[in-house]
Amino acid sequence: MEEHFPMKKIIDDQGNLIDSSYENDIDEELVRKLYYHMSRIRLFDRKAISLQRQGRIGTYPPFEGQEASQVGSALALDSDDWLFPTYRDHGAMLTFGSDMTRTFLYWNGRAEGCVPPEGKNIFPAAVPIATQIPHAVGAAWAEKRKGTKNVAIAYFGDGATSEGDFHEGLNFASVFKTPTILFNQNNGYAISVPIEKQMNSKTIAQKGLAYDIPSIRIDGNDVFSVYFETKKAVERARSGEGPTLIEAVTWRTGAHTTADDPTKYRPEGQGENVVNPIERLENYMKNNDFWDEEWIAKTEAELTQEVESALEAMEKYPPAKPEDLFDHVFTNTPPQLVEQKESYLELIGRE
């Protein structure tokens, strides 16, 4: 089955172009955009890990190693499209337009972190595995019914493909031919369970076959492959041709979350040879005269500043209000909940 889903690559680990048909599509503007966003989310990610270690935010799931998958796919969307992330896809969310301060707030246990910027269709991170996949199919279905050209992308991991929601979502997408991009990041593990123990199938892409959904397998650490293949899927969806399943093969560099210890289940040295996606793009830039030290330094300084200000804003954010516990459960809060709220506020107000 694997041979039916060969892994697509545009550049290799050393940053050499191996598919010359893309030569004219890759220009300086695109390269800089990809580099900028990948560096941005990496800075965010590393900052978040260090904040968790200092006890300034809660448990955090790092995505280092998956920057190309998240940035390449998110940049392939248009502003009016929909994005349905998991808890590990804040890189894609930030790239698509989430607010960084709110992203920090989310990992600090604040519902404010789920509120997307005005005019942006970004769902809150799905914590229960695979449950967002049918949502993306539904939102895309609605766009189709309304006659728009907007699409929806759902992100999910390899482990998610074992859940019923994945299969139910794919089947609906197929039956109703919804404009959905089913974007899998196969990062090798679902917490401690390696892909060989998660499934007997050699690829995730082949799972689309059963539902007659066009499916491809790409090198998820090659940001060009991710960007151009997602773009193709988006165009197919916009033109009414229905869903696409993309398996982006990548690697989770670090732990599943800051509460997890991968040395317990990963053989030593595993993944050592994976060239991380930013380094790969750097290699490409150096090979192709896109490398500009001055621009790199300026970008880095700018991004560091952005992350620091977002963090500062998060820490200055007014503390969570106990009222918020009650006020957003219903559009019109029912009397018994109003009572619970009032008597609780009265109790904690006393002293």
Add this chain to the structure above:
Amino acid sequence: MNVKMEKQAEQQETTQQITMVQAVNDAMKTMLEHDDTTILLGEDIGKNGGVFRATEGLQELFGEDRVVDTPLSEAGIVGTSVGLAVNGFKPIAEMQFMGFVYPAYDQIMTHVSRLRMKTMGKYSVPMVIRTPYGAGIRAPEVHSDSAETIFTHMPGIKVVCPATPYDAKGLLIAAIEDPDPVLFMEPMRSYRAQREEVPTGKYTVEIGKGEKIQEGTDVTIIAWGAMVPVAKQAAKQAEQQGMSCEVLDLKTLYPLDRDLIAESVQKTGRAVIVHEAHGTGGLGNDILSVINDTSFLYLRSPIERVTGFDVPVPFFALEEHYLPTPKRILQSIEKAVHF
């Protein structure tokens, strides 16, 4: 040590100081040794030893066939456990967190709980579903749910919830040996909160029986799981104000220990029920009706309930406002006593 030697060792009446999560581990280890039809299934329970280390070391001891890392599918774990259970095995299925039991709800509701009844006893489902539950450890959303009521509402399944290391081991062994399905809730906030002398060998704590953990005369406080230490704290504060509290740890949520509740409430004439699950439709209401049925004429004040609010368990920035606190419990104790 081979299994036989291990068994001899356990004959001696030794104890060890362990935490609740170690006691849970010890219960499963004991039963894996004792009965080779016992089989553990779950996500990350093998090599990783479970996200809370509840199954730590067990796969190394008993092998991949008995301590099984499954694919990521709760419905799959519970559904296949039904098949294993009716065909000679004793599955212990782990749900990683109670908030992730919902995908398996269909299997539990539509099959686990009613197979025995609908086959008139021909098939029963001797399985245990273990699940950490509860708020207060700053976990991400959905990880903190306390969903016992939807399972006590489900006929045909027992629901058990220990509050101490000793009870955790004894109740879990009893649950594994029970011929009927048991949902076993583990308060994750209590996993490492306390150490206690726990026998190294096999023993059971009876399912269906609660315990009076503190004598008192003015009011009965009824709690379970992670709320037991909170209830005890409140009782202590009340005591300082001259109100004498009797504290009950229910341990089993279905079937309820009606006698224990009745006996205590008939003595004190007052009751405060504490649980962290939402109030509406919460188990507190069933306990209230037990008191109504058994002890109405003994009551000296309306029964109080201190529960989680009728809101989804919030993100952790607000969880201290969601959870019952000693202060909220104390307020109810005062209301009951000074009615």
